[in-house]
Amino acid sequence: MHLSSVLRGRLDGVSDVWRGDHPWAAFYDFMVEHERVGRTLWQAGARSDIRLLYTAAAEIGRVPDGGRVLDVPCGGGVALRGLRPGQDVRYVAADIAPAMLERTLGAAARRGVRDLVEAVEADVERLPFADASFDLVVSFTGLHCFPRPEAAIVEMARVLRPGGVLSGSALLNDTGVLYEPLRIAGRLGGLLGPSGTRVELAHWLAAAGFPDASIRTSGALVYFRGTRA
Ligand SMILES: C[S@@+](CC[C@H](N)C(=O)[O-])C[C@H]1O[C@@H](n2cnc3c(N)ncnc32)[C@H](O)[C@@H]1O
Numbered sequence: 001m002h003l004s005s006v007l008r009g010r011l012d013g014v015s016d017v018w019r020g021d022h023p024w025a026a027f028y029d030f031m032v033e034h035e036r037v038g039r040t041l042w043q044a045g046a047r048s049d050i051r052l053l054y055t056a057a058a059e060i061g062r063v064p065d066g067g068r069v070l071d072v073p074c075g076g077g078v079a080l081r082g083l084r085p086g087q088d089v090r091y092v093a094a095d096i097a098p099a100m101l102e103r104t105l106g107a108a109a110r111r112g113v114r115d116l117v118e119a120v121e122a123d124v125e126r127l128p129f130a131d132a133s134f135d136l137v138v139s140f141t142g143l144h145c146f147p148r149p150e151a152a153i154v155e156m157a158r159v160l161r162p163g164g165v166l167s168g169s170a171l172l173n174d175t176g177v178l179y180e181p182l183r184i185a186g187r188l189g190g191l192l193g194p195s196g197t198r199v200e201l202a203h204w205l206a207a208a209g210f211p212d213a214s215i216r217t218s219g220a221l222v223y224f225r226g227t228r229a
Pocket of ligand 1: 077095125
């Protein structure tokens with residue numbers, strides 16, 4: 001079989017690999033939850049500062065009372081560090097992998113925010129929420145794991161109210177040839193989707209209703225943030 005058709009099959013099946021709790025998922029979660037380990041490995045593998053992820057997650061703690069937050073994909077719950085115990089928000093953690101949702105609920109309990117968190121098994125392309133039902137959607141280290149990142153952005157925009165914020169990060173394709181081995185290994189391993197370039201991401205965001213989104217590069221990754229028009 002031709003290499004490109006093998007790769008195409010891998011890209012299309014990426015959500016199934018994550019749903020099945022690939023061993024990388026538990027390792028990845030351990031890495032991002034332990035700041036010292038995460039900082040070292042992210043710096044070594046992606047020349048990216050993991051503290052940008054924690055800083056971006058801190059926006060959750062600034063959501064006004066009564067706010068609604070969607071974290072998709074929540075993974076093992078790394079973004080929960082932004083949530084304050086007793087904060088008056090509804091926090092929905094969504095992921096395609098039941099094992100990741102279990103990890104998120106464990107992390108929520110350890111962080112004293114279990115009562116604020118609802119875990120929902122969902123595919124990012126078919127979120128079981130009404131239009132405009134969230135004030136903040138966070139999507140960290142997620143787009144590159146999806147088979148159709150542009151469709152995921154459209155769906156996240158749908159559930160966000162006008163004036164609400166989408167904040168996320170992703171491993172993109174044009175952040176440097178240095179990271180090509182990482183991207184190729186991730187795709188051959190079935191864990192990475194097609195992702196896109198910074199120009200494509202800006203276009204997807206603008207088309208989905210985020211005309212002024214910012215995109216900041218950190219090594220192999222970018223951090224993006226936009227307000228829904
Ligand atoms: C690299 S992890 C990132 C998780 C977390 N946001 C973080 O930064 O640690 C990618 C996550 O995407 C989830 N995922 C993959 N495909 C998905 C899909 N189609 N819909 C929802 N979640 C998906 C995986 O189960 C995994 O938890």
